[in-house]
Amino acid sequence: MREEYRAAFLFLLPNIIGFLIFSLIPTIASFVISFMDWSLLTSPTFAGLSNYKEMIHDSVFWVSMKNTAIYSFIKVPLNLILSLLLAILLNKKLHGRNFFRSIAFLPSVCSSVSVALIWSPLMESSENGLINHVLVKMGFNIIPFLTSQKFAMASVILVGLWKELGYFMVIFLAGLQGISHSYYEAAAIDGASPATTFFHITFPLISPTTFFALTTSLIGSFQIFDLTSVLTNGGPANATNSLVMYIYQNGFKFFRMGYASSLSLILFLFIFVITYIQNHFANKWVVN
Amino acid sequence: MAMAQSKKSYKNIGWYLLLAVLFFFFFVPFWWMIATSFKSDTEVYTKAYSLLINQFHFENYKDVFSSMPFGKYFMNTLFVTVMVILGTLTTSSLAAYAFARLHFPGRDALFFLYLATLMIPRQVTLIPNFIIFRELGLLDNLWSLILSGIFTAYGTFLLRQSFLTVPRELEEAAVIDGYGYWARFSKIVLPLSKSGLVTLLIITMLNIWNEYLYALVFIQTEAHRTLTLGIALLRGDFDVRWNLVMAATLISISPIVIVYLACQKYFVEGIALTGVKG
Amino acid sequence: MSCFQDFVKIWLFASIIWGSLGYYFYDFQKLGVLENLNPYIEKDKIDMSIYPTMGIEEATVDGKVYGLPWGYAPLYMLINLDTFEKYGVTPPSMDWTLDDFEKLVKAFPAKDGIYGFACGTKNLSGILPFIWAKNGAVLTDDKSQYVGDSKEAVAGVKLLSDLYQQGYFPKDCINATADTLRRWFSNGTLAMTIGSAQEILAVQKIQGVRFEAWTMPQSPTNKHTTVNKSNDICICSASKQKAAAWTFLKFLRGKEGESLYVAAKRFPPTLNIPENWDVYLNAGEYPKQIKEVSQAIVKDYSHNLPLRTGYAAIESKILPAFQASMLGTMTAEQAMTSVKADITKIIQQNSK
Numbered sequence: 001m002r003e004e005y006r007a008a009f010l011f012l013l014p015n016i017i018g019f020l021i022f023s024l025i026p027t028i029a030s031f032v033i034s035f036m037d038w039s040l041l042t043s044p045t046f047a048g049l050s051n052y053k054e055m056i057h058d059s060v061f062w063v064s065m066k067n068t069a070i071y072s073f074i075k076v077p078l079n080l081i082l083s084l085l086l087a088i089l090l091n092k093k094l095h096g097r098n099f100f101r102s103i104a105f106l107p108s109v110c111s112s113v114s115v116a117l118i119w120s121p122l123m124e125s126s127e128n129g130l131i132n133h134v135l136v137k138m139g140f141n142i143i144p145f146l147t148s149q150k151f152a153m154a155s156v157i158l159v160g161l162w163k164e165l166g167y168f169m170v171i172f173l174a175g176l177q178g179i180s181h182s183y184y185e186a187a188a189i190d191g192a193s194p195a196t197t198f199f200h201i202t203f204p205l206i207s208p209t210t211f212f213a214l215t216t217s218l219i220g221s222f223q224i225f226d227l228t229s230v231l232t233n234g235g236p237a238n239a240t241n242s243l244v245m246y247i248y249q250n251g252f253k254f255f256r257m258g259y260a261s262s263l264s265l266i267l268f269l270f271i272f273v274i275t276y277i278q279n280h281f282a283n284k285w286v287v288n
Numbered sequence: 289m290a291m292a293q294s295k296k297s298y299k300n301i302g303w304y305l306l307l308a309v310l311f312f313f314f315f316v317p318f319w320w321m322i323a324t325s326f327k328s329d330t331e332v333y334t335k336a337y338s339l340l341i342n343q344f345h346f347e348n349y350k351d352v353f354s355s356m357p358f359g360k361y362f363m364n365t366l367f368v369t370v371m372v373i374l375g376t377l378t379t380s381s382l383a384a385y386a387f388a389r390l391h392f393p394g395r396d397a398l399f400f401l402y403l404a405t406l407m408i409p410r411q412v413t414l415i416p417n418f419i420i421f422r423e424l425g426l427l428d429n430l431w432s433l434i435l436s437g438i439f440t441a442y443g444t445f446l447l448r449q450s451f452l453t454v455p456r457e458l459e460e461a462a463v464i465d466g467y468g469y470w471a472r473f474s475k476i477v478l479p480l481s482k483s484g485l486v487t488l489l490i491i492t493m494l495n496i497w498n499e500y501l502y503a504l505v506f507i508q509t510e511a512h513r514t515l516t517l518g519i520a521l522l523r524g525d526f527d528v529r530w531n532l533v534m535a536a537t538l539i540s541i542s543p544i545v546i547v548y549l550a551c552q553k554y555f556v557e558g559i560a561l562t563g564v565k566g
Numbered sequence: 567m568s569c570f571q572d573f574v575k576i577w578l579f580a581s582i583i584w585g586s587l588g589y590y591f592y593d594f595q596k597l598g599v600l601e602n603l604n605p606y607i608e609k610d611k612i613d614m615s616i617y618p619t620m621g622i623e624e625a626t627v628d629g630k631v632y633g634l635p636w637g638y639a640p641l642y643m644l645i646n647l648d649t650f651e652k653y654g655v656t657p658p659s660m661d662w663t664l665d666d667f668e669k670l671v672k673a674f675p676a677k678d679g680i681y682g683f684a685c686g687t688k689n690l691s692g693i694l695p696f697i698w699a700k701n702g703a704v705l706t707d708d709k710s711q712y713v714g715d716s717k718e719a720v721a722g723v724k725l726l727s728d729l730y731q732q733g734y735f736p737k738d739c740i741n742a743t744a745d746t747l748r749r750w751f752s753n754g755t756l757a758m759t760i761g762s763a764q765e766i767l768a769v770q771k772i773q774g775v776r777f778e779a780w781t782m783p784q785s786p787t788n789k790h791t792t793v794n795k796s797n798d799i800c801i802c803s804a805s806k807q808k809a810a811a812w813t814f815l816k817f818l819r820g821k822e823g824e825s826l827y828v829a830a831k832r833f834p835p836t837l838n839i840p841e842n843w844d845v846y847l848n849a850g851e852y853p854k855q856i857k858e859v860s861q862a863i864v865k866d867y868s869h870n871l872p873l874r875t876g877y878a879a880i881e882s883k884i885l886p887a888f889q890a891s892m893l894g895t896m897t898a899e900q901a902m903t904s905v906k907a908d909i910t911k912i913i914q915q916n917s918k
Contacts, residue, residue, distance in 0.1 A: 007469040008392040015383035018375075018439035022417065023405040029416035030408060040415070041597045059908070060883075086310075089303065098552055100307050102545070103314050109544045111498035111516065114537050118317045121337055125737040126679065128337045130320070147737045149895060166314070170490065174483035178453045205453075212449040215403070216442070223409045233688065236740050237890035244409045254879045255593060257415060264412040271407035279400075330773055333752045527768050528745045 034262035039255040051262035061263065063238050064246040065270075067153065071242065072221040075157045080213055082161070083168035088202075090169065091176050101173070104166035112163065116230030119159045120146070123231075146232050149239040156228055156240050160221070168213050175209030176202070207286040215275060222271050243267050325349070325534035332530045345531070352522075352536045357510065361518040366543070368430050368514065369496045372437040376492050377485060380443030385473045387444065388451035389459065399448070402441035411501060418505060432506045433514070437496050443488050450484025451477050486551045493544055515540045588797045591625070591633065592875045596916075600632040601801040606812045607631060616821065616837045618796075620870055625798045633798030634819035637763065638836040640863045641691055641793040642779035644761040644769070644853075649754050653680065660781045660862060664699045664725065667783035671734050674757055683758045684739035684747055685726050687889050690881045691793050691871060692760050695782040697722035698791040698869055704884065705872040710917070712909040714884065715902045724898035727891045740889055751777075762795075763833040766853065779853040779860070781867045794868035834860055876916035883908050 034051060038044035055061050086104060090097045107115065122130045123145040132142045145155040179202065187197045203210075225244040228234055234241035243263065251260030319339060324332065325348055326341050335342075352358055386392070387399050421432040458480070459472050467475065478485070500516040507513055519536045522529060594600055607614070614622060621635030650657050655673045658666055671682030686692040690704070697704060702718030705711065713719065729735055736742075736750065748765055750756035752772045761769070761779070769775055782792040799819060801811045817823050821839060828835050828842045834856060835842035843857045853859075871877075883905045891901035 004390055004469075005392045008386045008390040008395070011382045011386035011390065011469075011473075015379035015439065015444060018379065018435065019383075019402065019405075019441065021420065022436050022439045023413075023441060024401070026413035026416035026420065027405050027408045029419075030412045033415075039597055041594070041599050089306070092303070094300065094303055094307070096307075100311065101552070102549060103311055105548060106318060106545070107314060109494060109541045109548070110537065111500065113500065114321075117533070118321050120741075122317060122320065124337075128679075130316070130337065130339070133337075142737075144737055147740045147893075149890075149893060162314070162317070167491075167494075171487055174450070174487045175453070177483045178480075208449040208452045212446055216406075216445070219406050222407075225409070225411070232741055235687070235886060235889050236893060237895065238886040241886075244411060247409060248411050249882060251411065251415075253882070254876075255597075261412060264409055267409065268404075268407045272404060275403060275407065329771070333749050333772055336749055336753075527771070 030261045031265055033258055034265045036258040036261075038257040040251075040257050041255070044258065047258055051259045052266075054259065055262060055266065060238065060241065060246060061243075064234075064241045064243045065266075067239070067241055068222055068224065068243045068267075070153055071157060071160070071224055072218060075160050075221050076214070076217050078157075079161055079164055079168060079217055080210070083165050083213070084172050084210075086165060086169045087172035087176055088198075091173065101166075101169070104169055106166065107163045108167035110163075112226035113230050115159060115163045116227050119162070120231060123155055123159075147236060149237055152232055152236060152239045156224075156231055159231065160224070160227055163227075164217070168217065171209060171213050172206065175206035178209075179205045204285075204287045211278075211282055211286045215278060218274060218278070219271055222267065222274075321534045321538065324530055325538055327531045329529065329531065336530070348531045348535045349539070352532050352539065355532065356518050356521060358515075358518060358536070358539075360511065361513050361515045362540075364430060364512060365497060365514040365516075365540075368433045368437070369493055371434045372496045373489055373492050375434070375438035376443040377488065379438065380488070381447050381478065381485070382473075383444045384447035384451055385477060387448045389472075389477070390469070402444055405441050406445070414501060414505060417502075421506065427506060428508045428512055429506075430512055433496075433499065433503060436502055436506075437492075437499070442495075443492065446488050446491070447481070447484055450481045450487075453484075454480045490544075490548055490551060493547060497540070497544055588795070589871075589873060589877050589881075591798055591800075592627070592873055592877070594800070595627050595632050596875050599803055601803045601805070601808060602630045603632060603634070603801070603812075604630050606816075610816065612816070612820075616839060617819075618836065618838065618864060620794060620864075620868065621796045621798075621836070624796045624870060624873065625800075633800035634815060635796045635836065636799045636819060637833050638794065638796040639763045639834055640779075640860060640868060641695075641760055641762050641782075641795065642766070642856075642859070642863075643758055643782050643792075644751060644765060645758050645778050645780050646751055646754070646756070647776040647778060647852075649674075649680070649757040652754070653757075655757070657778070658780070658783070660859065660867075661789070662781075662783050663786060664696070664783045667699075668725070668729070670758070671729060674734075676734050679736075679755055681736050681750070681756050682734060683729075684735050684742060684750060684756055685730065685892070686742055686744070686747060686760065687740050687885055687892065688743065690884060691795065693723070693726065693884075693888060694871065695760075695791045695793060695869075696726055698788065699783055699785045700725070701785050701788050703872070705874070705880075709872050709874040710913065712880075712906055712913070714909075715899070715906050720898045720902050723888060723891055723902055727894070727898050730892045731894050740892055751775075766834075766856075767832070770851065776852050779856045781859065781863060784867070789867050790869040792863050792867045792869060793871060794863065795871055874913075874916070876912045879912045879916075880909050883912070 033044065035047060035049070036044040037047045037051075090101050090104070094100075110118075121128075125132065125142055125144040125147045127133050127136050127142070129145075131145070136142060143151060145151050183201050183205070184197065187201055192200070223244045224242045225248060228240045228242050228245055229248075232240045234245050244267070247260045247263045247267070250256045250263065316339075323339050323341050324336075326344050326346075327335065327348075328343070328345050331338075331342065387395060417436055418427075421427050421436075426432040426435070454477050458476055462472050462476050498516060499514070500520065503514045503517050504520075507517060515536075519533060519540065522533045522536055606612075617635055618638050621638040622631065625631055625633040625635060645657055647657065653674055655670060658670060667683075674680050674682040676682075694704065697714075697719045700718045700722040702713075702716055702720070702722055704714040704719060706713055726735075730739070736756070738746070742750075744765065747756065747759045748761075748768055751759045751761075752769055752775050759765075760782075766779060769777060784791045799815055801808055801815060805811055819837075821837070824835065824837045824839060825842055825845065827833070828846045831846060831848075835846055847857060887896065887901040887905045890896040891898045896904065
């Protein structure tokens with residue numbers, strides 16, 4: 001046992017030093033700042049729990065929390081399911097599948113800002129916007145993608161999906177590659193249907209990958225910011241204002257770094273709880 | 289036999305149709321970007337929405353290089369990315385192995401601590417990180433971007449999951465053969481995790497290449513600027529030259545695309561399970 | 567974003583010499599970041615008459631001058647003469663009222679995608695003129711109270727919201743960036759848009775656009791509805807090179823610096839140096855009447871922004887409510903009343 005502990009220490013050492021200095025300490029520091037008032041330009045002053053008390057009555061905080069939750073809980077399941085299906089499709093022996101994989105991956109290569117810049121004109125609520133242009137030609141009404149409170153969030157989700165379907169497809173492909181052919185051959189010999197093969201062989205064997213994809217995609221989507229900032233600037237009427245966007249505004253526009261840090265602590269707790277629950281249930285479906 | 293074959297090609301046509309639809313979904317926005325990169329300054333205003341290319345204004349691409357030291361920005365970004373990839377792949381794979389296959393007190397709690405740091409938005413740890421780099425004297429230095437990029441928990445998390453999928457029997461067999469921890473790590477687990485490593489490489493490249501906020505705050509002088517900062521400058525407050533912005537973006541994403549294409553073969557199936565006894 | 571960069575630079579590099587501050591001037595001053603310039607001005611006997619009075623007033627707190635104005639210029643109503651001609655609409659006089667504005671907007675064939683005006687929602691500066699033209703205001707004159715829920719202010723918001731809902735503004739104006747507005751203005755689908763000197767510069771670069779820079783519509787009893795805004799160049803109080811900073815600032819905002827800047831044709835002249843107009847204007851280039859209009863604005867039509875500490879936070883409360891009013895999910899009255907409590911709280915927090 002001692003030898004194993006020593007080995008673990010040596011394996012961890014290179015990473016953990018950097019992790020402590022550049023990840024953990026900044027994280028703890030931002031928690032400490034949440035109990036202060038700090039404009040960044042002058043010294044911080046201790047503020048106790050006043051930031052947290054203010055948050056309870058802050059309607060924009062609740063709205064942005066709601067928006068973030070809506071975005072995450074709709075986009076993430078859609079994303080994972082569609083990406084997995086895409087990965088399975090492009091795992092088949094089809095001509096040009098490498099080409100299609102590259103095309104699907106292409107959107108994730110651009111930054112969120114570029115993606116939003118590309119989609120803004122495409123989604124304009126007039127015949128100038130490409131999508132509405134096609135819709136009108138086909139006889140439908142114009143859809144106010146980014147200019148109505150009803151459709152704004154759905155449009156942001158659509159763009160988010162466009163950007164990340166390929167990304168998670170690549171992750172799932174890596175997982176699918178790890179499954180030995182012999183399993184599939186055995187299943188075929190036993191006459192298993194595609195559905196049975198999927199649920200009894202594929203899904204369990206890629207479950208660690210799925211767990212990774214689910215965790216990172218949840219954590220990532222709770223922090224949505226760049227996309228909403230450029231597409232709609234959090235509008236219209238705060239319909240797409242996300243929590244990180246509100247944190248950013250407080251920290252860098254209103255000079256309230258303390259309040260921003262307390263908002264991010266709440267965000268952290270939220271993500272933490274969700275991830276913990278997810279982790280807990282992981283034993284039920286993740287095969288190690 | 290003949291009927292089975294025609295049935296198969298019938299089904300495959302369905303898949304190809306689906307692929308064609310997906311192709312349009314993924315590619316049309318890109319096409320708009322490409323078309324805009326070839327528009328003249330006036331066309332950007334009068335034909336902003338058009339997908340057609342009237343005339344190939346190649347000078348836009350030349351202008352990208354002449355309006356700013358684009359080459360320098362490119363090399364800076366390349367340097368940062370390569371260093372981060374090297375740092376991440378080495379340190380994260382070592383740490384991931386410890387979390388995946390070694391037992392030690394506090395392992396799961398420590399791993400959860402790693403995970404926890406992913407849950408704080410980067411915008412918030414920006415300021416504490418900034419103070420740390422200021423104390424280290426690394427401001428306005430590419431190493432601030434490199435160090436803040438290597439030590440995120442993301443790589444450790446991804447590789448741990450990837451290592452967990454390597455069958456235990458292989459390592460157990462290796463133990464019997466007298467392999468120590470390092471040998472098991474380097475000769476068995478690593479080679480079988482090529483997909484995971486390549487995925488991490490690509491994802492790290494993506495994140496670092498497109499990093500904006502940290503670069504904006506840490507880098508002050510032109511000599512150290514990265515591509516994202518350069519492209520943002522093109523989107524100045526009052527004169528946005530969309531054709532140049534699109535051209536610059538296309539240029540800047542091409543290395544990632546090339547790397548991805550080069551790594552494609554690591555996604556080829558058939559990780560051989562040679563060595564499984566019994 | 568540019569103010570964020572200034573702010574980051576000031577915080578990160580305490581030896582920075584100056585920053586140009588628009589909306590954040592009062593916040594920075596309250597935080598003690600700005601250097602009082604009175605001693606420097608007195609010692610060097612600076613001739614303050616070349617600076618526009620309102621510009622200096624905006625840079626003064628408690629009798630102390632903290633910055634010298636830069637780019638003190640109006641937010642004009644840009645009118646595209648070609649678009650007006652094409653649809654047979656007569657351009658307005660400088661004394662036009664909100665009723666004239668409404669008639670003009672409705673005279674363009676919105677159904678064919680040609681609009682008279684597009685109301686931007688990124689910034690209060692695009693909405694305030696219409697509130698002022700109804701004799702209303704968002705803050706009291708001493709900026710200590712929110713009065714945006716008054717009848718008059720609500721009427722201004724309602725005017726814009728009604729026009730939007732009736733389809734006279736392009737639907738995308740609710741999201742439009744300055745760049746999008748500029749694009750519509752230049753390609754002939756938008757007849758009027760609010761623009762600063764920056765917009766003028768950008769539009770001038772596009773071939774063949776004939777346009778003028780004009781006053782904003784007014785009320786019959788109040789002509790002061792055109793925003794005249796200032797940026798200020800200040801010295802950081804933590805700077806270790808204040809003397810050098812002052813030398814540079816003196817030059818930059820003195821006659822010489824201003825003339826050089828104007829000769830580079832960046833912005834229209836903003837100091838009281840009449841010769842600069844001749845240097846700035848290109849004979850025959852649009853907007854041809856900018857000199858007369860700008861001088862008239864400074865004399866008769868200008869109105870300062872209600873800047874104060876916490877302005878950014880106040881703006882960020884009003885704009886979403888305004889958007890809701892535009893979309894019709896709230897009435898103008900509900901929208902302007904809904905933010906009263908929050909804005910009052912912001913003012914309180916910032917007055918401590």
